[in-house]
Amino acid sequence: MTKQQIRKEISAKRKVLDSQWVETASQKLVDRFQTLEEFKTSDVIALYKSIGSEVNLDPLFSNCWKQGKRTCIPVFNEQLRIYEMSEITDATQFRIGHYGIREPLDLHLLNRSEIDLIAVPGVGFDAKGNRLGRGGGYYDRMLAGFTGCSVGIAFDFQLLPEIPADPHDQRVRAIVTETKYSKV
Numbered sequence: 554m555t556k557q558q559i560r561k562e563i564s565a566k567r568k569v570l571d572s573q574w575v576e577t578a579s580q581k582l583v584d585r586f587q588t589l590e591e592f593k594t595s596d597v598i599a600l601y602k603s604i605g606s607e608v609n610l611d612p613l614f615s616n617c618w619k620q621g622k623r624t625c626i627p628v629f630n631e632q633l634r635i636y637e638m639s640e641i642t643d644a645t646q647f648r649i650g651h652y653g654i655r656e657p658l659d660l661h662l663l664n665r666s667e668i669d670l671i672a673v674p675g676v677g678f679d680a681k682g683n684r685l686g687r688g689g690g691y692y693d694r695m696l697a698g699f700t701g702c703s704v705g706i707a708f709d710f711q712l713l714p715e716i717p718a719d720p721h722d723q724r725v726r727a728i729v730t731e732t733k734y735s736k737v
Contacts, residue, residue, distance in 0.1 A: 554717075555687070555717065556716075556717055558690075559676065559685055559713065559716070559717075560676050560687070560688070561733060563677055564676075566710055566718055567605065567606040567607075567657065568606070570606045571624065571670055572606075574604050574634070575609065576692045577609075578608075578610060578679055578708055578731040579603075579608050579609040579610070579731075581610075581614065581731040582608055582708075582729055582730060582731045582734050583612050583613045583616075584704065585706070585730075585731070585733075585734055586613065586672070586706075586727055586729050587613070587616060588724075588734075589727075589729070589734065591670050591702045591704065591727070592670060594669070595622065595624060595666050595670040595701075595702075596621075596623060596668075596669055597622070597623045597624075597625065597663065597668050597669050597674070598617055598622055598623070598624055598648045598668070598669065598671075599624075599625050599626065599638050599668050599670065599671040600613060600614060600617075600624055600625075600626055600672050600674065601626055601646075601654075601672060601674050602626055602654055602655040602656075603674070604654055607674055608674065608706050608707065608708060610672060613672075614641070614643075614701050615643065618642065618643055621647050623640055624640065624641055624642075624658070625638040625639055625640045625641060625663050625668065626638065626639060626641055626656070627639075627656075627691075627695070628650065628652075628656045628657065628660060628662075629650055629651035629652075629654075629656070630685065631651070631690075632654075634713075635694055635695070636693075636695050637660075638663045638665065639657050639660045639661055639662055639663070639715070640662075640663055641657050641661075642659040645657045645658075645659075646658045646659070648686075652687075652706070661712055665695070665701075666700070666701055667723060668699075668701050669701045669702065670701055670702045670704065671695075671696070671699065671702070671704070672699060672704055672706050673692055673693075673696070673702045673703050673704060673706060673725050674686075674692075674704070674705050674706055674707075675705055675707055675711065675725075676711065676726050677711045677712070677713045677716055678705040678711060678712055678725065679708070679712070679713050679714065679716040680709050680712075680717065680737070681716075681724065681737060682705070682716075682724035682725045682726060682728070682737030683716035683717075683718045683722065683724055684705055684716065684725055685716045685717075690707035690721065692723070693723045696723035696725075697721075697723055698722075699733060702726050703723075703724075703725040703726050703727075704726065704727045704728065704729055705725040705727070705728040705729070706728075706729055707728065707729075708730055708731060709732055709733070711730075712728070712730065719737070724737060725737065731737075
């Protein structure tokens with residue numbers, strides 16, 4: 554299958570997901586994510602604000618803050634056409650940004666070298682750590698040269714036998730779903 558065919562197939566599956574199922578499966582994934590050694594040893598964690606039927610990581614933010622961990626999320630830089638990471642806290646106010654994703658009103662940009670762990674959303678992943686995103690290449694550029702740990706975040710049905718990969722595509726180092734964790 555081509556990347557576009559996979560995107561179309563996964564999108565169709567996501568559209569019919571029950572919102573209660575998404576919340577329950579998301580909570581299971583959040584619980585599993587917090588048991589990872591990579592999570593436990595990280596001080597600065599990059600998460601994301603979900604849209605549509607993506608895995609909802611919102612409960613993870615407050616859990617991180619309770620443990621003294623700093624969190625950041627991607628914010629779109631219109632001039633450079635890239636995502637950068639901005640720290641957020643429980644006091645952060647949000648606006649709707651690029652692609653309809655919540656972004657902080659006031660930016661507190663972090664250098665990628667300050668981040669220990671990045672939770673990476675995707676349309677699909679395979680066992681080799683190949684990731685299929687929405688097609689903009691934003692996470693590929695963000696992950697290029699990143700020396701911390703990158704963990705793919707997905708529901709079980711988003712794990713595929715194979716994702717077509719191009720030379721510029723960046724692999725994740727592990728994948729977490731609502732029922733499993735696997736290192737790549």
